[in-house]
Amino acid sequence: MQxxxxxxxxxxxxxxxxxRRVAExxxxxxxxxxxxxxxxxxxxxxxxxxxxxxxxxxxxxxxxDCMSLSSYGMGHYASSGNVRVNxxxxxxxxxxxxxxxEDIVDSGRTLAHVLQxxxxxxxxxxxxxxxxxxxxxxxxxxxxxxxxxxxxDKYVFGYGIxxxxxxxxxxxxxxxxxxxxxxxxxxDQ
Amino acid sequence: xxDYKDIIAEILIDEKTLQERIKALGxxxxxxxxxxxxxxxxxxxxxxxxxxDLMRHITVPHALDCMALTSYGVGARASTGxxxxxxxxxxxxxxxxxxxxEDIVDSGFTLFHVxxxxxxxxxxxxxxxxxxxxxERREISVPIHYRGFSIxxxxxxxxxxxxxxxxxxxxFVAVVDLEKYKPPxx
Numbered sequence: 001m002q003x004x005x006x007x008x009x010x011x012x013x014x015x016x017x018x019x020r021r022v023a024e025x026x027x028x029x030x031x032x033x034x035x036x037x038x039x040x041x042x043x044x045x046x047x048x049x050x051x052x053x054x055x056x057x058x059x060x061x062x063x064x065d066c067m068s069l070s071s072y073g074m075g076h077y078a079s080s081g082n083v084r085v086n087x088x089x090x091x092x093x094x095x096x097x098x099x100x101x102e103d104i105v106d107s108g109r110t111l112a113h114v115l116q117x118x119x120x121x122x123x124x125x126x127x128x129x130x131x132x133x134x135x136x137x138x139x140x141x142x143x144x145x146x147x148x149x150x151x152x153d154k155y156v157f158g159y160g161i162x163x164x165x166x167x168x169x170x171x172x173x174x175x176x177x178x179x180x181x182x183x184x185x186x187x188d189q
Numbered sequence: 190x191x192d193y194k195d196i197i198a199e200i201l202i203d204e205k206t207l208q209e210r211i212k213a214l215g216x217x218x219x220x221x222x223x224x225x226x227x228x229x230x231x232x233x234x235x236x237x238x239x240x241x242d243l244m245r246h247i248t249v250p251h252a253l254d255c256m257a258l259t260s261y262g263v264g265a266r267a268s269t270g271x272x273x274x275x276x277x278x279x280x281x282x283x284x285x286x287x288x289x290x291e292d293i294v295d296s297g298f299t300l301f302h303v304x305x306x307x308x309x310x311x312x313x314x315x316x317x318x319x320x321x322x323x324x325e326r327r328e329i330s331v332p333i334h335y336r337g338f339s340i341x342x343x344x345x346x347x348x349x350x351x352x353x354x355x356x357x358x359x360x361f362v363a364v365v366d367l368e369k370y371k372p373p374x375x
Contacts (some may be wrong), residue, residue, distance in 0.1 A: 001226065001250035010301075011255055037190065042237070044255050044276075045253060045254070045255055047229070048237060048240070048253070049241050051237070052238045052240075052241035052242070053238055053241070055238075055357070055358035056358055056360060058358055061190035061355060062355070063351075063354040063355060063357075063359070064232070064234055064236075064351075064354070064357055064358075065236075066233050066257070068235055068255070085275035086276060087233075087257055087275060088195075091354075095221050125216055162252075162253075165252035165253070165280075166250055166251070166252055166254075169244040169245050169246065169251070171249060172243060
């Protein structure tokens with residue numbers, strides 16, 4: 001595996017900025033749901049780091065659940081297709097306040113499908129919190145209630161977001177220079 | 190939901206002690222897997238917070254995958270029986286160095302079964318990192334290669350461990366005062 005310093009283009013958001021913003025989002029969520037209870041839904045695997053850090057700032061009563069999703073179809077069809085649920089929620093969300101926590105939204109297709117699907121279960125409320133919003137890539141309208149940062153249409157990694165499964169542990173978010181990045185021969189996905 | 194302050198008997202491991210130990214574990218893992226590639230497996234949902242903090246201290250190349258497990262059967266059969274994988278790994282672990290990351294090991298049955306199952310996929314190596322080890326409760330022998338803390342047989346919560354699904358976000362591990370704790374009505 002390459003050292004990330006060999007292909008990093010820019011640090012888009014450094015660790016201090018992330019920490020401050022995550023704390024702000026936590027405070028905002030505490031205010032907005034004051035007197036209520038909340039179910040935090042972590043979308044695997046990219047949302048893990050953000051979820052762990054965000055919940056440290058929550059003071060309202062909340063529970064945690066996870067979902068794992070993938071797309072049906074390959075290549076051209078992948079992004080427009082329906083969403084397959086690999087791991088569904090353990091929690092019945094009927095009548096609950098639900099907040100989906102995602103690392104990044106780009107086309108919005110996956111998120112739109114998940115929201116549609118979850119609405120059929122009649123939660124009391126259903127909102128979305130994303131760390132990164134790649135607005136320029138949006139293909140379907142989807143309402144995002146809490147946004148960490150708007151990011152340009154670049155190949156990003158770090159803070160939960162991988163390149164070929166690596167680099168999720170980095171404390172900052174960076175863009176990759178794909179000319180310099182060499183796909184690992186061990187990567188099997 | 191009750192305020193956690195109303196139900197704490199004692200803080201077993203405070204935030205600073207936890208974070209220092211997790212860093213030491215990360216350093217140790219980085220040394221042991223020097224020049225190797227590693228796959229970290231997070232056992233949901235309890236292991237989530239520990240995993241995120243641990244991997245920040247791992248300097249060797251590593252990938253992350255998740256597993257969710259549930260028990261078959263109920264009551265007396267539940268804890269010794271087979272386990273159901275509700276979410277299997279996306280990664281083929283054949284010939285990979287695999288490190289399972291768990292929040293807590295008590296009876297050891299779940300861990301025992303997962304290890305047995307994963308061994309059939311012929312990983313290059315398969316080790317276990319557990320934050321908390323309740324050794325007194327052990328009913329079957331399991332290896333723990335990296336252990337955060339040995340803890341007494343008390344009802345603990347916080348730092349990923351829930352009490353009826355709540356309190357996972359607390360930055361410390363505490364013991365519940367069961368006299369004062371009232372489970373939320375369903």
